[in-house]
Amino acid sequence: MSMERAQRFVEALSRLEEEGDVEAMVALFSDDAQVSNVASQRVFSGKEGARKFWSEYKGTLRRVKSSFRNMIEAGDKVALEWESQGTAQNGAAVSYEGVSILEWDGELVRRFYAYFDPHLLGLELAHGTARRSEVPATTPA
Secondary structure, three states: OOOOOHHHHHHHHHHHHOOHHHHHHHHOOEEEEEEEEEOOOOOOOHHHHHHHHHHHHHHEEEEEEHHHHHHHEEEEEEEEEEEEEEEEOOOOOOEEEEEEEEEEOOOOEEEEEEEEEEEEEEEEHHHHOOOOOOOOOOOOO
């Protein structure tokens, strides 16, 4: 089975994390997309919402690199099991893992939701309690 949609998302995320290119990510979302995660108090709507959501994601971490253990694509749904490692703005090492679910409408994402332990991530962002080393300094900010 083709993993084209999953791969398009992974490539856009990589561009965001490595180059700060939020527009590559925004281009994947529909005009009426719903974007959120378990730590968010709100749902971000449309392309502007996607832009705000992904800009905030990138702004939370000085450096970040996500890797994917599993990518499952079935019909209009994609599930991604991932681990992200990086450095918070305060220099704290961060490592967390979770699952993201994407629902597609044709070639565009209509819903994105990420599941992870927000308490653990909060501790790592504040105190650098990650068990793993941070992303190497050679990664662009």
